[in-house]
Amino acid sequence: MHMNKPEQPRNPDGQMPTMADVARHAGVSSMSVSRALKNSDLVSQTTRDRIFKAIEELGYVLDLSAGSLSSKRTGFVAAIVPSINNSNFSDTARGITDELENTGLQLLLAYNDYSVEREERLIEAMLRRRPEGIILTGGIHTDRARRMLENAGIPVVETWDLPANPIDQVVGFSNADAMSLLVRTLAAKGYRNFAYIGGTTERDTRGNQRRTGFQSAVAGLGLPEGRVVSFGVPPISMEQGAQALGGVLSQWPDTEVVICVSDLSAFGALMECQRRGLSVPKDIAIAGFGNYEIAACCHPRITSVDIECYEIGRLAARKLFATIQDPDHANRRELVLTNIRVVEREST
Amino acid sequence: MHMNKPEQPRNPDGQMPTMADVARHAGVSSMSVSRALKNSDLVSQTTRDRIFKAIEELGYVLDLSAGSLSSKRTGFVAAIVPSINNSNFSDTARGITDELENTGLQLLLAYNDYSVEREERLIEAMLRRRPEGIILTGGIHTDRARRMLENAGIPVVETWDLPANPIDQVVGFSNADAMSLLVRTLAAKGYRNFAYIGGTTERDTRGNQRRTGFQSAVAGLGLPEGRVVSFGVPPISMEQGAQALGGVLSQWPDTEVVICVSDLSAFGALMECQRRGLSVPKDIAIAGFGNYEIAACCHPRITSVDIECYEIGRLAARKLFATIQDPDHANRRELVLTNIRVVEREST
DNA sequence: GCGTTTCATGTTATCGCTATCATTAGCACG
DNA sequence: CGTGCTAATGATAGCGATAACATGAAACGC
Numbered sequence: 136m137h138m139n140k141p142e143q144p145r146n147p148d149g150q151m152p153t154m155a156d157v158a159r160h161a162g163v164s165s166m167s168v169s170r171a172l173k174n175s176d177l178v179s180q181t182t183r184d185r186i187f188k189a190i191e192e193l194g195y196v197l198d199l200s201a202g203s204l205s206s207k208r209t210g211f212v213a214a215i216v217p218s219i220n221n222s223n224f225s226d227t228a229r230g231i232t233d234e235l236e237n238t239g240l241q242l243l244l245a246y247n248d249y250s251v252e253r254e255e256r257l258i259e260a261m262l263r264r265r266p267e268g269i270i271l272t273g274g275i276h277t278d279r280a281r282r283m284l285e286n287a288g289i290p291v292v293e294t295w296d297l298p299a300n301p302i303d304q305v306v307g308f309s310n311a312d313a314m315s316l317l318v319r320t321l322a323a324k325g326y327r328n329f330a331y332i333g334g335t336t337e338r339d340t341r342g343n344q345r346r347t348g349f350q351s352a353v354a355g356l357g358l359p360e361g362r363v364v365s366f367g368v369p370p371i372s373m374e375q376g377a378q379a380l381g382g383v384l385s386q387w388p389d390t391e392v393v394i395c396v397s398d399l400s401a402f403g404a405l406m407e408c409q410r411r412g413l414s415v416p417k418d419i420a421i422a423g424f425g426n427y428e429i430a431a432c433c434h435p436r437i438t439s440v441d442i443e444c445y446e447i448g449r450l451a452a453r454k455l456f457a458t459i460q461d462p463d464h465a466n467r468r469e470l471v472l473t474n475i476r477v478v479e480r481e482s483t
Numbered sequence: 484m485h486m487n488k489p490e491q492p493r494n495p496d497g498q499m500p501t502m503a504d505v506a507r508h509a510g511v512s513s514m515s516v517s518r519a520l521k522n523s524d525l526v527s528q529t530t531r532d533r534i535f536k537a538i539e540e541l542g543y544v545l546d547l548s549a550g551s552l553s554s555k556r557t558g559f560v561a562a563i564v565p566s567i568n569n570s571n572f573s574d575t576a577r578g579i580t581d582e583l584e585n586t587g588l589q590l591l592l593a594y595n596d597y598s599v600e601r602e603e604r605l606i607e608a609m610l611r612r613r614p615e616g617i618i619l620t621g622g623i624h625t626d627r628a629r630r631m632l633e634n635a636g637i638p639v640v641e642t643w644d645l646p647a648n649p650i651d652q653v654v655g656f657s658n659a660d661a662m663s664l665l666v667r668t669l670a671a672k673g674y675r676n677f678a679y680i681g682g683t684t685e686r687d688t689r690g691n692q693r694r695t696g697f698q699s700a701v702a703g704l705g706l707p708e709g710r711v712v713s714f715g716v717p718p719i720s721m722e723q724g725a726q727a728l729g730g731v732l733s734q735w736p737d738t739e740v741v742i743c744v745s746d747l748s749a750f751g752a753l754m755e756c757q758r759r760g761l762s763v764p765k766d767i768a769i770a771g772f773g774n775y776e777i778a779a780c781c782h783p784r785i786t787s788v789d790i791e792c793y794e795i796g797r798l799a800a801r802k803l804f805a806t807i808q809d810p811d812h813a814n815r816r817e818l819v820l821t822n823i824r825v826v827e828r829e830s831t
Numbered sequence: 832g833c834g835t836t837t838c839a840t841g842t843t844a845t846c847g848c849t850a851t852c853a854t855t856a857g858c859a860c861g
Numbered sequence: 862c863g864t865g866c867t868a869a870t871g872a873t874a875g876c877g878a879t880a881a882c883a884t885g886a887a888a889c890g891c
Contacts, residue, residue, distance in 0.1 A: 194634040201847035286542040373780040432721040549877035
């Protein structure tokens with residue numbers, strides 16, 4: 136059985152109470168209420184107390200959207216990530232949120248399913264909310280999206296990549312270099328026959344850059360040509376990694392090490408090895424990318440590349456906030472390169 | 484080297500262009516611009532074309548926050564989940580977003596780190612944006628949060644739980660019943676010595692309900708008293724699951740089956756078994772909760788309880804949207820019970 | 832042909848807040 | 862005791878859009 140909804144606070148007109156109602160109730164002007172709510176020190180303690188008592192009694196909640204109209208500050212920051220279900224990206228989103236805490240800025244988060252067309256639509260939808268800054272994943276956007284961003288007059292941070300032609304600010308790393316570093320590290324351990332498992336489509340630009348980095352590193356080291364298995368659209372799941380491992384083994388049985396576009400597919404491949412009775416890394420070695428929790432926790436633990444996803448979020452938000460506060464900030468355009476680090480574990 | 488930022492579109496005053504600028508440029512009134520942008524069929528094709536040409540030329544982007552002031556509709560829906568990095572909850576968030584697509588409503592998402600105090604602060608921050616509805620996780624809130632929600636005059640959906648005293652609408656399931664179902668399913672297979680691994684604190688209310696469900700089910704079946712290992716604050720990680728397994732084995736070596744508060748800790752426990760050379764399920768059986776991707780993909784695959792997280796999000800958003808459109812909707816208060824289902828796999 | 836619709840558009844008045852400037856009171860000081 | 866200062870508060874005028882109503886023109890019916 137449900138209770139009846141209690142009476143909501145109403146002003147004499149039957150509307151939700153406004154700041155004017157609070158002001159009247161407290162016997163002050165609405166400017167004083169506004170100041171008190173903003174913690175301005177231009178309100179005396181007695182007045183402030185009276186105001187908060189009135190707020191409490193009326194159940195008043197400040198309306199920011201009304202305020203932002205006149206103050207020209209919405210208090211929003213927008214961010215778009217490829218997927219919210221991938222813990223690498225949700226780590227970045229968490230970094231952004233955490234860094235924004237206590238700045239008075241609120242995050243407007245969206246995901247584009249790895250599609251630049253969806254990104255374009257999201258950018259337009261977000262710009263309509265007049266964010267004070269925007270954080271994007273990757274450096275590839277539609278022409279119209281680019282134009283909208285350039286016109287918006289707000290700082291933009293592109294992350295997770297080093298765009299050839301940045302819109303504004305960048306906090307990221309080279310996916311190709313990171314993958315190349317992984318290949319070189321493994322080659323130094325003596326592996327020679329490399330295979331790569333990654334997504335098919337052109338949608339996942341970071342995945343493609345990793346593949347490119349893989350191939351050029353293998354070629355650069357004079358190793359046998361890298362074998363590449365592509366499949367499915369991102370996000371590449373564990374299950375797809377398992378299937379792709381089968382493809383690798385049937386096409387190139389002499390493969391010594393398999394590198395996967397992410398730890399999730401690497402884990403799927405590892406499990407498939409266990410099902411087939413293959414010993415990792417004795418029969419075949421496996422490495423992933425992204426240093427997900429699972430890579431550090433499974434058995435054997437998986438060699439991966441750590442890319443400080445959370446830190447990317449924090450740095451991007453910090454840079455954005457600094458620019459919002461001081462648009463002419465001297466180091467504004469300085470590119471922030473985040474760390475990449477190969478984490479060697481038992482799987483290789 | 485960076486390119487210079489191109490000139491941003493400006494109106495004669497040097498400000499970003501407004502609807503009035505567009506109207507002037509197109510030689511119409513701003514009402515016609517407003518109508519054209521809302522796809523109202525009250526604008527002729529020729530006028531519409533002229534307006535969109537002007538919008539294009541000026542690089543104008545509609546300002547929703549200005550519009551919502553007069554229309555009294557912000558186009559926002561708020562949602563709070565415990566964590567954005569837990570794929571169960573991000574599935575729910577994804578379900579909400581997907582369902583909201585094409586409704587013209589945008590999601591304002593936040594996470595409270597399993598803390599009702601943080602939830603209270605977030606609720607206040609979100610209500611200041613005047614969302615048209617709000618979706619919460621769980622049925623336990625601070626008194627002040629409850630009061631604010633009741634006063635807000637918007638539909639509220641509590642999810643992932645069956646609150647004893649719902650604020651408004653509910654889309655959820657009984658965590659205790661779900662866990663109880665799992666215990667009974669396993670007991671039917673012959674297991675008798677049950678242990679439970681879960682979080683310590685009072686923060687994760689759903690985790691606590693699962694533990695309660697575990698204990699009462701074990702007691703109800705007349706089995707040996709359930710052994711409960713508690714540790715750490717949520718989110719309970721894979722690593723913590725591994726450590727807790729050690730605790731179970733050392734305290735109660737005759738344990739036949741270990742049930743974990745989530746698949747993540749179950750996976751950690753499973754890996755710990757492998758490290759110790761224990762065969763699962765022969766030496767010890769393991770079950771989880773939440774049916775994460777990993778449970779279906781690891782080896783052996785883990786028995787779990789599927790709780791349709793994505794569907795919870797979709798249903799909650801659908802219910803919210805229906806109520807927003809028709810606040811007097813007949814079935815408004817009807818409770819939506821989502822499905823729970825035990826997925827038996829090789830680990831038990 | 833004239834009243835009556837219907838459609839397309841314009842005019843006006845807010846929406847709830849804050850920027851800005853004005854005002855008042857209190858106080859120190861020579 | 863008047864001058865100049867500061868602290869606290871108020872009055873006014875928008876911010877940029879939309880709701881509601883008003884208007885004018887074309888279309889329609891008999």
